[in-house]
Amino acid sequence: MCEGRENFKVAVRVRPRLPNEVPSGFLQCVEADLVHNTVVANKPILKKASSRIGIDDFGEFVRPEPSQTQSFTYDVVLGKDSSQQDVFLRCASDIVKSVINGYNGSIIASGQTSSGKTYTIAGTKEEPGIIPRAAQIIFSQIGSYSNPAGQYLVRTSYLQIYNEKISDLLEPSRENLKIREDGCGGVFVETLSEHVVRDAEEIMALIKRGTRLRATNVTRMNKESSRSHAVFTIIIEHGKDDGHGGMAVTIGKLRLVDLAGSERLDVDAESKLQEETKNINVSLHNFTKVVTALTTPGVKYIPYRDSKLTRILQDCLGGNCKTTMIATIAPTSECYIETINTLKFAKRAKNIRNIAQVNEDMSEKALISSYQSEIKRLKLQLQERSSGTDIDYIKLLQERQEEQREKEEVKTKLEMQQKLADEAQAEKTKLISRIRELEDKFFRGGSKAVMDTEEFKEAILKEQQRVKQETASQYQRKFAELEKEKERTECEKLDFQKRFESPTKNK
Numbered sequence: 001m002c003e004g005r006e007n008f009k010v011a012v013r014v015r016p017r018l019p020n021e022v023p024s025g026f027l028q029c030v031e032a033d034l035v036h037n038t039v040v041a042n043k044p045i046l047k048k049a050s051s052r053i054g055i056d057d058f059g060e061f062v063r064p065e066p067s068q069t070q071s072f073t074y075d076v077v078l079g080k081d082s083s084q085q086d087v088f089l090r091c092a093s094d095i096v097k098s099v100i101n102g103y104n105g106s107i108i109a110s111g112q113t114s115s116g117k118t119y120t121i122a123g124t125k126e127e128p129g130i131i132p133r134a135a136q137i138i139f140s141q142i143g144s145y146s147n148p149a150g151q152y153l154v155r156t157s158y159l160q161i162y163n164e165k166i167s168d169l170l171e172p173s174r175e176n177l178k179i180r181e182d183g184c185g186g187v188f189v190e191t192l193s194e195h196v197v198r199d200a201e202e203i204m205a206l207i208k209r210g211t212r213l214r215a216t217n218v219t220r221m222n223k224e225s226s227r228s229h230a231v232f233t234i235i236i237e238h239g240k241d242d243g244h245g246g247m248a249v250t251i252g253k254l255r256l257v258d259l260a261g262s263e264r265l266d267v268d269a270e271s272k273l274q275e276e277t278k279n280i281n282v283s284l285h286n287f288t289k290v291v292t293a294l295t296t297p298g299v300k301y302i303p304y305r306d307s308k309l310t311r312i313l314q315d316c317l318g319g320n321c322k323t324t325m326i327a328t329i330a331p332t333s334e335c336y337i338e339t340i341n342t343l344k345f346a347k348r349a350k351n352i353r354n355i356a357q358v359n360e361d362m363s364e365k366a367l368i369s370s371y372q373s374e375i376k377r378l379k380l381q382l383q384e385r386s387s388g389t390d391i392d393y394i395k396l397l398q399e400r401q402e403e404q405r406e407k408e409e410v411k412t413k414l415e416m417q418q419k420l421a422d423e424a425q426a427e428k429t430k431l432i433s434r435i436r437e438l439e440d441k442f443f444r445g446g447s448k449a450v451m452d453t454e455e456f457k458e459a460i461l462k463e464q465q466r467v468k469q470e471t472a473s474q475y476q477r478k479f480a481e482l483e484k485e486k487e488r489t490e491c492e493k494l495d496f497q498k499r500f501e502s503p504t505k506n507k
Helices: 084-091 093-100 117-121 130-143 200-211 271-294 308-312 333-349 367-386 390-439 454-506
Strands: 008-014 030-033 038-042 069-073 076-078 104-111 151-162 165-168 179-181 187-189 195-197 229-241 247-258 322-329
Touching: 008 030, 008 084, 008 333, 030 076, 038 333, 069 333, 076 084, 084 093, 084 130, 084 322, 093 104, 093 130, 093 229, 093 247, 093 322, 104 117, 104 333, 117 130, 117 247, 117 322, 130 151, 130 200, 130 229, 130 247, 151 200, 151 308, 179 308, 187 308, 195 200, 200 229, 271 308, 271 333, 322 333
Parallel strands: 008 076, 008 322, 104 247, 104 322
Antiparallel strands: 030 038, 038 069, 151 165, 151 195, 151 229, 179 187, 229 247
């Protein structure tokens, strides 16, 4: 095998026909030979023939002329009955394990819209894809590591490239991010967030969170088509004793890439969808240009910078990385042109050569190295402060305790003084109130006489009522005496008249 050939492999996955494709009259135009890892593409001929394969008019294709049949051979071919586990074991398992040991690895899913890229990379809850299976393998392998002195640190990031703009799917506020060089020939995305994870469940939670923000749209081929390139990265740092009192650190980086699907431009689609399709096709065209340049003898300039996608994936294409490209294709006659283009592209990509090597941390770039350095620094400070300083520390502690005791005494005195002051103020307020009460009974600066007080007015009113009552009583007594005197006078008058009339009658 040519040098570097084993570090770049190409697989083709043929998905089964979808339920809506069977009654639509689309013919099957692809055969997969899993034994010899070949794919045969048959150009559909829309006519009847006696040499028909199959039993129903829409289930298979009409056998074409030999000149209309094309055969392609790849490193791995997966058919319509291949399971998600088959895909992982044949395309991803070895790369994931190599990343744990310090290599760079990447799995890139490419193909037209609705050919099964996202299903292959992410899968579903019932049929998990490469990402959840990789997460399980990573933490299972770490858990079985035999050297107790070894340490691992796993961190992740998740980005999308939508209309040639990079955004952070785990930090939605970080948009239009820039690509920078790291000074060692590599690149990184500036301000892209990284999240430390401790188990596979945390990775899946981040995937679920980020996928909800990924750009999708309804297309002619798919009700929910991914309209952005998505790159999920897992970085594994492994530190172990180097035998000289230090730590040897390896850094493995796994990129799991779900490319947006290629699709013919629909002139009747809305402007937003047309813009998305145009940007996707331009980006994929630049991706193809890089592959073409890498596989053309004598070409020295590789146009990585023509696209943000190829700039980010520079190590994966012709660099320091173990890469598997999975080309997904649809089997029906409707997709024949896109299928042939994908198969030809995958055949050319087989000639890419990568040179993979273990990444050893020599400059403490690894996060685990910086953590260990910080721990050592802090331990050294602790040791220096503990050695020969116990007496000074005890003395300092005693002085602080004495200061605290004095503060408590001062606080107690202040609280007692405050209490006495409050009591004195209350007594003062009480006395002032009593003084004002008494002063109200006298003149105060000529502003108020006794006759103007409420007490004086009340006393006058009572006196008037008493005099009135006494006068009325005297009047009633005098009137009664007069009435009696009147009655007595009337009686005396009657008695006198009687005595005067009696002598006159006798004469």
